[in-house]
Amino acid sequence: MKKILFVCHGNICRSPMAEFVMKKLVADAGLSSEFHIASAATSTEEIGNPVYPPARRKLAEHGISCQGKTARQLTQRDYQYYDHLIAMDQNNIRNMMRMLGGDPDHKIDLLLNFTDNPHEVADPWYTGNFDATWDDCLTGCTALLQYLTR
Numbered sequence: 508m509k510k511i512l513f514v515c516h517g518n519i520c521r522s523p524m525a526e527f528v529m530k531k532l533v534a535d536a537g538l539s540s541e542f543h544i545a546s547a548a549t550s551t552e553e554i555g556n557p558v559y560p561p562a563r564r565k566l567a568e569h570g571i572s573c574q575g576k577t578a579r580q581l582t583q584r585d586y587q588y589y590d591h592l593i594a595m596d597q598n599n600i601r602n603m604m605r606m607l608g609g610d611p612d613h614k615i616d617l618l619l620n621f622t623d624n625p626h627e628v629a630d631p632w633y634t635g636n637f638d639a640t641w642d643d644c645l646t647g648c649t650a651l652l653q654y655l656t657r
Contacts, residue, residue: 509655510543512589513618514599518548518578519559521595521628521640525618527566527573528641529648536652546576547585549602553578565637581606586614593618593651596627618647621654 511529515522526546533542548554557563558573566573586592586607592615594600603615619625628643629636 508543509541509591510589511545511591511593511651511655512581512585513544513546513593513595514549514581514603515546515595515628516548516550516599516602516630517553517556517632518546518580519553519556520562520631520637521644522546522548523558523573523576523578524562524566524640525593525595525628525644525648526576527571528644529652531569531571532648532652536656538656545589547581548578549581549599549606551580554580559632561631561635561637562640565641569641583607586612590614591616591651591655593647596630618651619643621650622646623650 513522513525523546526544529544533539556578558576563573594617600615604610618628629639631637631640
């Protein structure tokens with residue numbers, strides 16, 4: 508079982524988009540039983556809130572439901588449980604390192620580091636560009652799945 512946790516600041520835009528894109532890619536590949544995929548936040552700002560409506564609509568445009576997902580915060584237990592903690596940007600990584608006390612097992616990485624064009628996933632909370640975030644999540648998750656199944 509491969510266990511992946513996607514992480515962003517609030518767990519209402521980027522990390523849930525990545526979570527549900529990855530779940531769809533894994534299901535389409537017939538690999539659902541081989542993966543456990545979730546997402547979390549580094550902050551407490553949105554804990555308990557559902558996926559941000561524009562992110563929810565972007566997923567729905569592609570036939571993906573995120574029904575029932577609510578924001579939760581990253582915990583020390585997550586570091587022990589998950590094999591891969593995948594951040595959306597460098598600020599997420601800094602916060603994760605602070606919260607977790609480092610990364611001794613080398614589990615933390617940026618989503619788009621698995622692609623041929625490593626960069627941060629822009630935060631649509633600030634940019635308003637959910638199309639770009641969708642593209643980054645799809646590209647990054649596709650590359651991550653290829654990496655994990657080769």
